[in-house]
Amino acid sequence: MEWLSAENVVAVGTAVLGIAASGLMLWYERRVPRRKRVGYRVQMDSPIGDDARSGRAGSRLGLFDETPGMADATLVLLRLENDGSQGITREDYTGPEPHGLTAVFVDRTIRGVSVTQPTDADHLMDHFTAERGFGYEGNRLRIPRVPLNRGDHFKLLVLLSGGDVGRGIRLTGGLRDGEVHPNRSATPDDKPPLFSRAARTITIMLTVCVVTLAAIVVVRDDDPPPVGCETGTLTLTGSTAFAPVLREAADKYEHDCEGSRITVDPHGSAAGIRDLAAAGARAGKGSPAVVALSDGPKPGGLPQLRENRVAVSVFALVVNDAVPLRNLSTDAVRRLFRGEVANWRRLGGPDLPVVLVGRDSGSGTRQVFQRRVLGGRAETAASSVDCVHKDDVSAPVVRCELDSTDQVLAQVARTRGAIGYSELNLAAEAKGVHRLDLDGEPASVDALEHGTSAYPYREIEYAYTYGNPPADSLASSFLTYLTRGNGQDVIRTHGHVPCWTPEGLKLCA
Structure with a gap:
């Protein structure tokens, strides 16, 4: 179900949590009474006499030393505050005595009291009189x-004797519709938290939900899937030179279109055409889920195959780095591959034997080379299996045939004096080899696109199907993706010119 996505779940959860929190707050406001509260806390409880806890004698001067009973004296700073949601009046105190609250100092005797209040609450001092119950007796302090x-708050600085610091201190008394309770603070003048624990928890949960939703919206891939995604299986075969394009395009299509599985199995243009024809014959009716890519047009005699022009591929001659030549004439290349030049000295190169590294007869890259560069003539016959030793001692040069473009590039790179051919982008990435210009024309895709080059070693890349696949088939969908959709970007990234671009339409005509 498309609606059951991560962002939708988080969004709905956030909305539900917000509604629930609002309802809970409304219920709380209506059902829970707004309470009156007096909170108290001990902000200081310090010895000014000897430290009885550690057994150490204190050091005092002046009145602290001269006043009797200071040897076991302590100072307590007690803070009282209205930390409730309503103001408190004199009538809110419920005790029968004239005073409102009583502070009890366990095991200690009160020797004196001083009252302090904030500068903006001077009116509070009017209430601290004996007539209104302010006073102390023994360990009990009466608070008006x-x-x-x-x-609002005020503080009581109490001088005590007869006990150690840390003894119990409690505040007693009653409030109408309220309570007297101890509270806590990390520092003397910290205020109680503005929000309750429940409010903070709900706020944190809502924040986490909103941040999660925002992260999903920002991070997720909003690119729409290609038009006409289809499911099923498909096999791509044929050209090894075009295989890197097919692999990346297949991966991207599978990523964009869930439920599709595309297998890339290249082993040469001619072999791919044969495999497609055989698959069609086995299928009888309909079009099998096979697409064959070919460097150049299919051979004659296969009328059932339908072509799709995909791209213009550019190829290049590559030579081992031990041969410093950078340009060859077409005539020199033809002489080389006819076996008429056995040593590079004859072409102005080093004293190295020529080694011809080619593809097998089913290779589209080889067929394009023979058609476009060698003038339709075949290469000289293969004379070596290992590309090093002549199996036919009468052969003029060493020539071997390999199964893929990657094998050709690797063999040319490790064989001094070797020359071969490859798709341009693969040749540009290979180590140990360099490309050769033909008749002074470099292998350049840009030059071809701009119409400024007559470079001959190029060909249209064809995609063949057996008959016309159904419009709702994976084969049809992938071909549309490759030729007219996002696959065009993949084609261009690998150094080919897509046929369905303004420049490509001219080159593919």
Whole structure:
């Protein structure tokens, strides 16, 4: 189901969470009463006499030393604040006594109290009088009914004796529709958190959902799939020179079109044509799921095969780097491949024997070479299996035949004096070899596209099917993708000219 995508799931989940959070907050506002709260915390509890916990004597000067009872004195700073959602009035304190709250210092005796308040709350001091219950006795400190707006606070600095720091300190008293409770703070004047734990949790969850949704939208591939994606299986065979294009195009098509499986099995143009014809004959009716790529047109006598012009491929002669020549005339190339030149010295090169590395007779690259460069004549007969030793001692030169373009390039690279031919892009990437110009014309795709080159070693790349495949078949869809869709970019990346471009239409005519 297309709607069941990751971004849709996150989006729906975020919406549901937002609605639930809003409903929960509304329920909370209506059902949970807005409470009045007085929070208290001990911001300091420090010895000013001897440190009884460690057994060390303290050092005091002035009144701290002269006042009786300072040997076990402690100072406590107690902060009281309205950390609820409503203001507190004098009438909100529920105790029967004149004062509102009582602070109890366990095992200690109160010796003195000082009240402090923020500069913007001077009015609070009017309530700290004996008439309103402010005072202490023993370990109990009476705190008046102090009205506190939301966020208001005051502090009590209490001098104590008779006990160690860390003893219990508690605040007692009652509030109508509220509570008195201890709170916590990392630093003396920190305020309580603005949002509750539940609010923070919901906010974090919503943020994570939104960020996840944004990441999916940004990262996902929004490129639409090619028009007419089809499922099924397809075999691509034929030209080894065009095989890199087919492999990349097949991978991209499979990525864009789920459910398709394309096998690339190249073993020469002529062999691919034969395989396609045989598959069609076995199928009887209909078109088999096979497409054969050929460097140049098919041979005669196969009327069932239907052609699609795909691209213009450019080929190049390659020579081992031990031969420094950069250009050969067409006549010199023909003499070389007729076996008339056995040593490179005759062409102005080094004293090295000529080794001809060619393709088998079914190769489209070889057929194009013979047709376009050798004037329709065949190469001299093969005389070696290993491309090193003559099997026919009467042969004028060493010549061998290999099964693929990659094998030709590898053999030329490791054999001094060797010459062969290859598809241009593969030749440009090969190590140990360099390309030869023909009659001063370099092998250049750009020059061909701009119409400024008469370079002869080039040919149209054909895609053949057995009959016309159905419009909804994978073969038909892939050919459309290759010739008119995103496959054109793959073709150009590999150094070919797509036929269905303004430049390609002229070259493929």
